[in-house]
Amino acid sequence: MGSLKLENIRKSFGKVEVLKGIDLEVEDGEFVIFVGPSGCGKSTLLRVIAGLEDATEGQVLIDGVEVSAVPPAKRGIAMVFQSYALYPHLNVRDNMGLGLKQAGSPRAEIRQRVDTASKMLGLDDYLTRRPAELSGGQRQRVAIGRAIVRNPKLFLFDEPLSNLDAALRVNTRLEIAKLHRDLKATMIYVTHDQVEAMTLADRIVILNQGRVEQIGSPMELYNHPGNLFVAGFIGSPRMNFIEAGRLGESGKGTIGIRPEHITIDPSSGEWQGKVLHVEHLGADTILYLESEKAGLLTVRLFGEHKFAPDDILHATPRREHMFRFDEAGKART
Amino acid sequence: MSRATSSLSRSIAAHAILILYTVIALFPVIVIIINSFKERRAIFRTPLALPDSETFSLIGYRTVLDQGNFLLYFQNSLIVTVVSLALVLIFGAMAAFALAEYRFRGNTLMGLYLALGIMIPIRLGTVAILELMVASGLVNTRTALILVYTAQGLPLAVFILAEFMRQVSDDLKNAGRMDGLSEYRIFFRLVLPLVRPAMATVAVFTMIPIWNDLWFPLILAPAEQTKTVTLGAQIFLGQFVTNWNAVLSALSLAIIPVLVLYLIFSRQLIRGITAGAVK
Numbered sequence: 315m316g317s318l319k320l321e322n323i324r325k326s327f328g329k330v331e332v333l334k335g336i337d338l339e340v341e342d343g344e345f346v347i348f349v350g351p352s353g354c355g356k357s358t359l360l361r362v363i364a365g366l367e368d369a370t371e372g373q374v375l376i377d378g379v380e381v382s383a384v385p386p387a388k389r390g391i392a393m394v395f396q397s398y399a400l401y402p403h404l405n406v407r408d409n410m411g412l413g414l415k416q417a418g419s420p421r422a423e424i425r426q427r428v429d430t431a432s433k434m435l436g437l438d439d440y441l442t443r444r445p446a447e448l449s450g451g452q453r454q455r456v457a458i459g460r461a462i463v464r465n466p467k468l469f470l471f472d473e474p475l476s477n478l479d480a481a482l483r484v485n486t487r488l489e490i491a492k493l494h495r496d497l498k499a500t501m502i503y504v505t506h507d508q509v510e511a512m513t514l515a516d517r518i519v520i521l522n523q524g525r526v527e528q529i530g531s532p533m534e535l536y537n538h539p540g541n542l543f544v545a546g547f548i549g550s551p552r553m554n555f556i557e558a559g560r561l562g563e564s565g566k567g568t569i570g571i572r573p574e575h576i577t578i579d580p581s582s583g584e585w586q587g588k589v590l591h592v593e594h595l596g597a598d599t600i601l602y603l604e605s606e607k608a609g610l611l612t613v614r615l616f617g618e619h620k621f622a623p624d625d626i627l628h629a630t631p632r633r634e635h636m637f638r639f640d641e642a643g644k645a646r647t
Numbered sequence: 648m649s650r651a652t653s654s655l656s657r658s659i660a661a662h663a664i665l666i667l668y669t670v671i672a673l674f675p676v677i678v679i680i681i682n683s684f685k686e687r688r689a690i691f692r693t694p695l696a697l698p699d700s701e702t703f704s705l706i707g708y709r710t711v712l713d714q715g716n717f718l719l720y721f722q723n724s725l726i727v728t729v730v731s732l733a734l735v736l737i738f739g740a741m742a743a744f745a746l747a748e749y750r751f752r753g754n755t756l757m758g759l760y761l762a763l764g765i766m767i768p769i770r771l772g773t774v775a776i777l778e779l780m781v782a783s784g785l786v787n788t789r790t791a792l793i794l795v796y797t798a799q800g801l802p803l804a805v806f807i808l809a810e811f812m813r814q815v816s817d818d819l820k821n822a823g824r825m826d827g828l829s830e831y832r833i834f835f836r837l838v839l840p841l842v843r844p845a846m847a848t849v850a851v852f853t854m855i856p857i858w859n860d861l862w863f864p865l866i867l868a869p870a871e872q873t874k875t876v877t878l879g880a881q882i883f884l885g886q887f888v889t890n891w892n893a894v895l896s897a898l899s900l901a902i903i904p905v906l907v908l909y910l911i912f913s914r915q916l917i918r919g920i921t922a923g924a925v926k
């Protein structure tokens with residue numbers, strides 16, 4: 315129980331159209347991630363699903379039932395907000411239990427569910443504290459706990475980890491993955507972070523300016539991007555784009571090659587170029603190469619390499635990993 | 648604290664300035680209080696001296712308490728101030744919440760309309776107000792004063808509170824909605840506590856002018872039964888003779904209730920003024 319269907323969702327604020335017709339089906343138990351550049355409407359879409367905003371047009375169906383007349387609290391949805399949004403005047407236990415209390419659950423049951431959730435998240439020792447007395451990571455766990463306690467059909471996460479530092483983010487990411495396995499609930503998750511998207515998602519929905527660019531599993535998007543936008547958005551560092559004409563290929567369009575699919579040789583290769591900058595990341599080395607033929611290239615090499623700026627190198631793309639896009643930016647098949 | 652900000656000479660200078668300001672601000676109040684305990688001749692001969700055994704006298708207070716119904720006046724002032732204050736705060740906060748939280752046609756226009764009263768003094772409408780009160784039979788009632796003061800206080804209250812309420816996190820309100828709180832609960836339990844400092848600021852700025860006002864009590868409610876303290880104290884100010892003992896005593900007494908109210912709000916007030924400056 316917990317499938318979601320969006321049919322042609324549109325949302326305007328005044329004259330500005332923020333969502334321009336979104337169709338999406340999410341199956342029960344799926345983990346779907348929305349990614350897209352800032353301001354593309356991810357949070358707005360999430361709020362429409364939750365019922366916190368009314369869609370200007372279109373339908374939201376939860377478990378096949380149209381929910382436009384159902385208030386947020388009755389949709390069987392729980393939401394975790396980017397800014398935690400804990401009630402400052404309540405302690406952790408009451409923060410987690412408030413939703414159930416409002417729904418009229420018996421006290422014993424609230425107690426028991428809060429206890430279960432807090433054990434799951436390691437919050438046992440903090441139940442009597444106020445939010446102000448918790449660290450950022452603990453607050454985020456309380457926010458997640460507040461969602462779990464309500465035992466929802468559908469979880470909505472709006473960039474839940476973006477306020478945490480790197481180490482904590484990895485931990486919490488693992489916790490969320492585990493949570494999804496344990497609860498088997500449907501989850502919709504908004505993030506800016508590529509790694510989060512690639513590691514957590516069953517399917518990724520790429521949004522751009524209020525439209526869906528492509529939907530697919532992480533590897534589908536990585537291996538078969540449908541257009542230039544998706545190709546540029548998924549993968550880090552970004553894919554190199556080269557005008558087809560420069561490489562002497564027939565027809566107009568763009569060639570894409572990922573930084574990790576270029577090999578480097580000091581003496582021979584297809585594209586000769588000069589090193590502009592080198593980034594040593596330990597496991598990887600990132601080279602920025604100014605080549606005559608292909609323009610500025612980003613190259614990702616595994617392991618340590620002792621290249622320095624102004625070295626002359628030769629880059630060779632691995633043909634089988636090249637992407638071709640037509641003039642309009644769509645992938646050629 | 649860092650070395651640079653804690654040097655002795657700087658801190659002395661800062662304190663000197665603050666002390667000077669305090670003295671200037673408190674001086675008239677202290678003169679009033681000192682002199683209210685002296686007999687008439689001493690008030691004029693040595694206005695700055697503390698009362699001693701010779702000049703000490705409670706004659707002023709005795710006059711005030713004997714003559715007229717000062718207790719009643721106090722009661723009137725308190726009722727009018729407290730009720731108006733309560734109405735301003737509750738209606739102001741609710742209007743501010745609506746303006747800050749909901750998108751509806753004419754939202755901005757409504758906000759401007761409500762703020763108009765800040766720029767146009769309510770006294771310009773005195774004649775119309777008086778006619779209105781006469782027509783509705785409210786002359787010489789505390790209700791008349793309460794209505795006028797509520798109208799007078801609302802614009803600034805709405806303006807300040809709406810600004811503060813816009814800063815309350817949307818996520819928090821939305822979290823409340825997800826948990827099934829009604830809009831009223833969200834307003835009273837989540838938003839109001841977070842804008843408490845702003846409420847205190849508004850309370851003080853609303854309360855003082857109401858307590859001190861002479862204009863509307865004189866015009867709308869000059870009857871013995873509905874006189875306020877400020878109006879009541881006027882009986883001692885004659886055209887030819889002024890009973891200074893009584894005037895000073897009445898004024899001293901009038902300070903007490905505002906002082907109490909102010910102390911209640913002031914902790915919050917300081918937080919309101921410095922909000923955003925810290926953190």
Ligand SMILES: Nc1ncnc2c1ncn2[C@@H]1O[C@H](COP(=O)(O)OP(=O)(O)OP(=O)(O)O)[C@@H](O)[C@H]1O
Pocket residue numbers: 327332350351352353354355356357358359
């Ligand atoms: N209440 C509102 N009134 C007017 N415009 C709004 C409102 N909320 C959002 N918008 C606009 O809608 C667009 C999408 O906003 P949204 O918050 O959904 O972006 P987002 O994809 O979540 O961005 P981010 O990744 O930065 O959080 C933005 O251009 C924003 O200015």
Ligand SMILES: [Mg+2]
Pocket residue numbers: 356357358472
């Ligand atoms: Mg957002």
